[in-house]
Amino acid sequence: MAGTATEPTARTATTLADGRELIYYDSGAAVPRNAVDRRPLDPRPPASHVRRDPATGDWVTVAAHRQARTYQPPAEECPLCPSQDGRLSEIPAADYQVAVFENRFPSLAGPPGELTGGLRTAGPGAGRCEVVCFTADHDASFADLSEARARLVLDAWTDRTAALSALPGVEQVYCFENRGAEIGVTLAHPHGQIYAFPFTAPRTARMVARAAAHRTATGRNLFDDLLAAERADGERVVLAGEHWTAFVPFAARWPYEVHLYPHRRVPDLTALDEAERAEFPRLYLDLLRRFDRLFGTGRTPYISAWHQAPRDQRDELALHLELFTIRRTADKLKYLAGVESGMDAFVNDVSPEHAAQRLREVAR
Numbered sequence: 608m609a610g611t612a613t614e615p616t617a618r619t620a621t622t623l624a625d626g627r628e629l630i631y632y633d634s635g636a637a638v639p640r641n642a643v644d645r646r647p648l649d650p651r652p653p654a655s656h657v658r659r660d661p662a663t664g665d666w667v668t669v670a671a672h673r674q675a676r677t678y679q680p681p682a683e684e685c686p687l688c689p690s691q692d693g694r695l696s697e698i699p700a701a702d703y704q705v706a707v708f709e710n711r712f713p714s715l716a717g718p719p720g721e722l723t724g725g726l727r728t729a730g731p732g733a734g735r736c737e738v739v740c741f742t743a744d745h746d747a748s749f750a751d752l753s754e755a756r757a758r759l760v761l762d763a764w765t766d767r768t769a770a771l772s773a774l775p776g777v778e779q780v781y782c783f784e785n786r787g788a789e790i791g792v793t794l795a796h797p798h799g800q801i802y803a804f805p806f807t808a809p810r811t812a813r814m815v816a817r818a819a820a821h822r823t824a825t826g827r828n829l830f831d832d833l834l835a836a837e838r839a840d841g842e843r844v845v846l847a848g849e850h851w852t853a854f855v856p857f858a859a860r861w862p863y864e865v866h867l868y869p870h871r872r873v874p875d876l877t878a879l880d881e882a883e884r885a886e887f888p889r890l891y892l893d894l895l896r897r898f899d900r901l902f903g904t905g906r907t908p909y910i911s912a913w914h915q916a917p918r919d920q921r922d923e924l925a926l927h928l929e930l931f932t933i934r935r936t937a938d939k940l941k942y943l944a945g946v947e948s949g950m951d952a953f954v955n956d957v958s959p960e961h962a963a964q965r966l967r968e969v970a971r
């Protein structure tokens with residue numbers, strides 16, 4: 608797997624007491640990772656299923672068992688902290704750098720199966736849901752990580768994208784982070800998630816369709832044109848490096864929303880080259896720290912979403928990261944109400960050009 612020349616990434620896979628996979632990622636000198644999960648765990652929950660809305664074509668996952676999942680436990684019962692002082696968590700080691708494991712209450716799990724047809728298209732909730740722990744430090748945040756640790760997380764995302772993309776029935780791999788109770792985060796420990804979908808996600812499906820239409824109309828790639836136009840214009844560009852540019856999209860849906868693209872179009876994380884991988888941590892950490900400076904309220908709630916090409920649709924969709932907050936002022940959140948939730952039609956209270964200007968101003 609990918610690592611820098613000076614700090615190779617070690618990958619150690621093990622199994623939790625109920626059979627779920629756990630993988631440690633370590634940079635630098637090799638670390639023995641042989642702690643055993645000694646917890647008596649219940650059997651894994653029943654499988655979910657997916658249904659396709661016949662009116663919109665959107666897929667919906669039905670996962671009723673998730674109602675029982677762990678919800679905002681006190682810090683001393685955090686399941687993502689290392690196992691220490693006799694307290695056993697999801698991670699048997701007494702310390703770790705980055706750890707990835709299968710979600711105990713997954714929305715999606717297991718092998719693919721037959722789909723029913725017609726107006727009631729449905730099938731098994733195949734795929735996988737994983738948790739990515741960014742650090743053993745319960746009180747940290749991604750923005751607090753060193754560049755080396757952010758690079759290790761990038762390596763873990765990349766390794767999991769490759770592994771999950773190879774699973775039968777997986778159509779798309781989605782790495783993301785929810786940060787903040789305002790977003791609905793149920794565990795405070797700094798972590799992200801990975802969903803391996805058995806379908807192409809609705810937002811991705813719309814992008815794939817738009818890219819195909821753009822190709823038909825112009826003969827060019829939609830994302831190449833979009834990135835070139837934003838870089839030439841510059842009004843909505845927040846920051847740029849040698850290999851990546853971050854800008855507020857022209858029709859941003861959220862009060863503060865930034866899209867980060869590599870200059871070279873690639874379908875997913877596995878196709879980034881070493882120069883692109885090396886530059887990413889500095890730019891991404893810079894963006895997260897700017898988000899935290901926007902409102903003078905400390906940690907800004909956000910969603911950070913990697914868009915990766917689905918299986919068999921890798922020619923047009925460009926890997927990029929979409930980072931946005933639901934906070935619009937120091938004391939106001941953007942709620943998805945009738946217009947947004949009812950119609951998927953967003954009303955944004957902050958102009959994208961103003962948002963870009965603010966994000967440039969809070970550089971430090």
Ligand SMILES: [Zn+2]
Binds near residue numbers: 685686744796
């Ligand atoms: Zn914790």
